[in-house]
Amino acid sequence: MSDSHGAYYVPQSSHWPIVSSIALFCLFGGTAMWLNDYAAYPYVLGLAVALVLYFMFGWFGEVIRESETGKYNHQVDVSFRWSMGWFIFSEVMFFAAFFGALFYARMYAGPWLGGEGKGFATNEFLWPEFAYTWPMLSFPEGSFYSAPSGIIGAWGLPAINTLILLTSGATITFAHWALVKNKRSPLVWWLAATVALGVLFIFLQGEEYIHAYQDLGLTLNSGIYGATFFLLTGFHGFHVSMGALMIFIIMLRAIRGHFTPENHFAFEAVAWYWHFVDVVWLFLFIFVYWL
């Protein structure tokens, strides 16, 4: 009895897991050495980047080859779906930590520092001058942190960026429809449009950061407002960059003729991820820029 049909694909052995563990070890260790000003850090980080590129190309390449040679049956496909779904949920919880910090600072910590509530004496004894406002443009201990002269309003660049990301959510859906109907040329062009919109978003975010740092004096050092603003938008921007890179790779694969109308989970996984960064942005737009 042969199990080559219908059996679950269990790869025999692979050196990629251990290579990628070493790569991340060098990346984390090298970054820690850099933060401590150890002289050897450039070598460790250089090695880390080389190893990360090596295992990314190697491991993903192997998976793509296995997929294209039909090793993954329906059950393997379902495993991938469960995994990607819960991976995205773990990312949601990562952002939840930073949104939690934002809400806690705005709902509790800030008002208490401003003298609200009973039995919270910080305001009375330490900083009686401090009045709480959000956005927080002055801080309890002004000399420790640099106060910004203004903040980024919601209805300038951020509103345009919202439109860009929402449009990119539509273009990747058009690409999916084209793939399902096996129309290869629109598939590639809609993917290219999505990548372009993603890159445009990152570019405009860069412009916004430059404006914040140079014109407004809004920096990481600008108290809790600057901290939550830059960490939330920064991690989101990093995720958009990763998403755009992944869509770019999907586009290259589409050009090479990968994916069939029935079998294209890699495409769908990336599309899920793209919609996830889109939704995170909507929360950012509402709670960081607007309200």
Place this chain on the structure above:
Amino acid sequence: MSEAAIHHDDHHEHHPGFIQRWFFGTNHKDIGTLYLLFSLVMFFIGGAMAMVIRLELFQPGLQFVDPQFFNSMTTMHALVMIFGVVMPAAVGFANWMIPMMIGAPDMALPRLNNWSFWILPFAFTLLLVTLFLPGGGPAGGWTMYPPLMLQTGDAFPFVIFAVHFLGFSSVMGAINIIATVFNMRAPGMTFMKLPLFVWAWIITAFLLIASIPVLAGAVTMLLTDKYFGTSFFDAAGGGDPVMFQHIFWFFGHPEVYILILPAFGIVSQVIPTFSRKPLFGYESMVYATAAIAFMSFFVWAHHMFTVGMPLAGELFFMYATMSIAVPTGVKIFNWLATMWRGSLTFETPMLFAVAFVLLFSIGGFSGLMLGITPADFQYHDTYFVVAHFHYVLVTGAVFALFAGAYYWLPKWTGHMYNETLGKWHFWLSTISVNVLFFPQHFLGLAGMPRRIPDYAVQFTEWNMVSSIGGFVFGLSQLLFVVVVIQCIRGGAKATNQVWEGAHGLEWTLPSPPPAHTFTTPPKVTDSVAHS
């Protein structure tokens, strides 16, 4: 269900070389073995740190180590035991047992599985190397509260990144377990036929995915506060150090259930076997486990009653905490009812499981005491807390892991372990662990603070008793290593079923099982599912 249904494919049954098998391998059994051996090694590293702590606390005054090093010992002991011992051991059991219990050929994502394991040695290298850096290891406690944690020396970024790295491993492991259980069950293995160990692990996996990323966020904020000028946890910039505690414990409380739920699962397998009765109240066990997990997200602030919270918060978290005792009680009573009028025998796994039920309950009760806000104002940060969480984690989680190890060692190795030595290990451990931790209740109630290398002289006697218990407990664990080595090398041949009262798919396989099992899914009928 017969052996004939256990098909294994001969051309896959080639024997990989040592490196291929243990470093590049994708076999769930081999990876499970790696997890368990790693956990055992870390158990002795973390244990050695505990010995340093008990040695220094044998007498008042500073004898052996300086306070900074003492504090880094308490910090590292916790990090090693939590992330290096209990969690990897539980994942090791999951790797070995879940595919065999649900009739799957392997874990759903075998390479990712190997990655989850191989992260661990590298992450712990990052963590342990900090002991040799300028400024020493992290000494602010495993909870890493700012601003104290921000005073850490060169160790700081290494610790933060080690936590990130370990988080990768845990989240990938959890995703793998979810994909395996939801997608790889054999035909007929419906959810309500799953062994309780599998149920406990699915629920744990969801806890991991929901809570570990929050810890990653919290330590990221610590990192940017120290190196990039942010003020998340600095009131001078509008932040709040208490905010760290909220975010940390939003992770931290689910984390304690991540440590104990797999232990519940193991005990729920062991007790029915040696009672020769089906588990009492299977469905209520499933619902109780799920309820505990769900509620664990709404009780975090009971770790911070004394930090300064509005009264409504104190009350909410007190009542929410105490209500977790209800589903936990359901589990305890179900185990007792399983034993009631059973045909009991007391082999080593059963001894550890019975001790677990009793001693974990003691830890549960002291937890209830700590959950009462006004009482906690007295107990907070005393040795009473230390006694409490060591009862739930040592006589709870670790005892259940021992029960599981003795229970499944014959299945894994094909040999029976040495029952005499096993019993010695049990009795020495059980007596010494109580000598070790029970007096700490008294010390705490009398006011001895935790994480302090020196203490007032009136605490001397019970500290001496506790230290003696600690040394005996530590040495007793060497017996376990002897048992494991003996069992791997030889011993009486184990049958397929191993234990007279054992039921389930894993007991239909040979002992030891061949490298690949259930490559063709078995048909699950009611008679082979959990009884």
